[in-house]
Amino acid sequence: MHSRASRVVITVITILLLLILGASYLHLTNGVFDMSVMDVLKTLLRIEPNPKFDLVIFEFRLPRIVIAALVGVGLGMAGVVLQGITRNGLADPGILGINAGAGAAVVIFMFFFQFRVVTADISSWLSILMMPIFGFVGGTMAAALIFSFAMKNGHLDMQRLILTGIAINSGFGALSLFLSLKMNAQDYESAAVWMAGSIYNANWIFVVSMLPWLLLLGFYVYRKSYLLDYFQLEEDSITSLGIALEKEKMKLLLASVGLVSACVSVSGSIGFIGLMAPHIAKQLVGIQHRYVMPVSALIGACLLVLADFIGKTVFAPSELAVGIVVSIIGIPYFLYLLVKSKA
């Protein structure tokens, strides 16, 4: 029985990796100017390097694909954790206000510091590396606020969690908007583009700034994913099994806040990936979370690379922010889930 389940998982993972490769290939070769496979391969393998191709691939397209994939992985995993600990299939970092909290913190950061540090090279590196930390502080603050309102009788009330999440979400959203309107025109533009959830100004510094968080927290939630299986029981049974429920929930929540913040700090608020990826993953590999977790991560990556490719090409030469593309796909999917859960 176990070997069959793991064979399914391996097949699914292989197909997803191929899909991601395929999407990356489309993304690499298409754009403002198209390149052939040979051009791309030659550039990547350093055969007859061509400075023009180098620039396009290494400075523009590749970091963008890597960022899309990493953000997808982060949101996919965070979504699994949040849906697991809230026992609510419609939970998503976006709906819970964690995105908005992290977003507001990053806008505050842009508002107060950004314009001062762009001049010196090293400090601009520093400022970008600081963004995930700011995002994390904001995301944690949002999470702390949501939790302090959602606590009842010393334990988390999941209905209240969702409701306060929605309130916190719009509160922080308003704060971000307010601050961005007070910025100068240039900062405003970059903040607005960033808030819509876009990665087209991705660069390698972003990758460096988020990768450690993603690796660390991703590994942690993967190790803890077995707990999410038990979290499908009702609370009395979980406690009876000897699981320190509130403590484990809190640790997992903080880890997912960290993941989301790292993603938001480089890509802005991208909703629905954390909602869709876990659902699709569960349909593919069942409800064992040690399988759901990696599959959801890969689905997130796949969706985001594809969405970014669509956003880049459909209205070329102008671009659609990837967050908007995801929403266009995500909203009908969300409604579909709602209708299905009613039936």
Place this chain on the structure above:
Amino acid sequence: MQTAFRMENLSSGYEHVRVFEGLNLTIEEGKVTTIIGPNGCGKSTLLKTIGRILKKQQGIVYLQEQNMQNLSTKEIAKKLAILSQTPIAPGQLKVEELIAYGRYPHRHNVNRLTKKDEKMIEWALTVTNTLEYRSRELAQLSGGQRQRVWLAMALAQETSILLLDEPTTYLDMAHQLEVLDIVKNLNEQHGCTIVMVLHDINHAARYSDHLIAMRQGVVVETGTPQEILCADVMRKVFNISARIMEDPATNTPVCYGYDVLKEADK
């Protein structure tokens, strides 16, 4: 005689409601003890409190003479298992997967079951007569089957103490006895200490060594079924005038009829 539980000055309840206060009570090891009483008397609250599902508000609970406060939740899970009143699990979960959850407090490697784990799961399946649908999904089971599967999960926890919160609710008459017979067998053959809450006083009398009768958060009387199932205690606890005789088949008292007491009768 060793005690399974000893409560000293125990108080418990919910946020704004104290359900019981200053309770002193002992529950013996190796016996079947059943808590009875009318709705809202605090019997489930008491069971949940000694099972640390509900946080006590005051007092001390000793579990096998150890202060429960000093034990980690995982250590407690190796000593006692609780079958809650309305357990929930995803319908796609297979019977043996759910039962394997019961092994949690004993597992070191979370992704692989040891020989011992598998042996205990097998035993739990056998004792609860659930072997034949071990690989079925929970959603495909009837209420009676599902209740036995939940019991099997609690058994897989390999504890000497079992707390059962109304294990027969929603089951028809035959399935009620089926569950209680399993419980009886666990006590007699495997030496499990059983503490449960039951609504049916006849079941309580037939399957228990000791009864604890509660009313409005107060323990009215404790004793053997013969001592508790009598007109006097029934009047005090349930406000009924009960007609009681001995069932010659089981030699336990049975309440074969009753009337609700009116104010004037008291």
